[in-house]
Amino acid sequence: MKKFGKKYVEVAKKIDKNKAYEINEAIKLVKSTSITKFDSTVEVAFNLNVDPKKADQQLRGSVVLPKGTGKTRKVLVITNDSAAKKCIEAKADYVGGEDYIEKIEKENWFDFDVIVATPDMMAKLGKLGKILGPKGLMPNPKTNTVTTTPEKTVEDIKKGMIEYKTDTYGNVHSIIGKVSFSDEDLKENLTYLVKLIISSKPQAVKGNFVENITISSTMGPGIKLDINSID
Numbered sequence: 001m002k003k004f005g006k007k008y009v010e011v012a013k014k015i016d017k018n019k020a021y022e023i024n025e026a027i028k029l030v031k032s033t034s035i036t037k038f039d040s041t042v043e044v045a046f047n048l049n050v051d052p053k054k055a056d057q058q059l060r061g062s063v064v065l066p067k068g069t070g071k072t073r074k075v076l077v078i079t080n081d082s083a084a085k086k087c088i089e090a091k092a093d094y095v096g097g098e099d100y101i102e103k104i105e106k107e108n109w110f111d112f113d114v115i116v117a118t119p120d121m122m123a124k125l126g127k128l129g130k131i132l133g134p135k136g137l138m139p140n141p142k143t144n145t146v147t148t149t150p151e152k153t154v155e156d157i158k159k160g161m162i163e164y165k166t167d168t169y170g171n172v173h174s175i176i177g178k179v180s181f182s183d184e185d186l187k188e189n190l191t192y193l194v195k196l197i198i199s200s201k202p203q204a205v206k207g208n209f210v211e212n213i214t215i216s217s218t219m220g221p222g223i224k225l226d227i228n229s230i231d
Helices: 006-012 023-032 081-089 098-107 119-135 150-159 183-199
Strands: 041-048 060-064 075-078 094-096 114-117 161-165 171-178 210-217 223-225
Touching (some): 041 183, 114 119, 114 150, 150 161, 161 171, 171 183, 183 210
Parallel strands (some): 075 114
Antiparallel strands (some): 060 161
């Protein structure tokens, strides 16, 4: 049985595990139950009525949260020379081609959070699949990280683009900001993401799609959200 620390146990008393909280109340609770000394990330988990083993019931995509994430992400762009200048102007942290592919392969270099690549470079980048795949770093067209306009994706990432996908249990985990965000900014990000997930219901799924939504701060207790309170 998992053991929790004293701080966790104390703040968990504020939450009724059998209650689904209205969005404004849920956000106030997630902030008041943060137990870290640093500015915690606010996370959201969707439990979906999908069979993740079936390709037509999997969700995967990317979205720019209206109020950003509060996180700064380092971006590596793998592209040809013609697109490099635009990516640098878009404030990509690293821009190059085979030189960076070789650096990752030979030096085990991972001083970045996301890779954006142009389609013409994917064949060369593909040889790093066994290295990048397990780390969740392999670019994918569904998340706009394989694109003919890499500079646009770089701009979106810097603005607060996040990626989401169903895990092996049919859940989607994401972030909606920081505890230091205002209640209104967290609410706007959460509402935007919830509506996006709801609208992404696969045609193959029958009946109720979103079974429950839980928000929490880093290392904090989960708070069930009343889906009907999303306007």
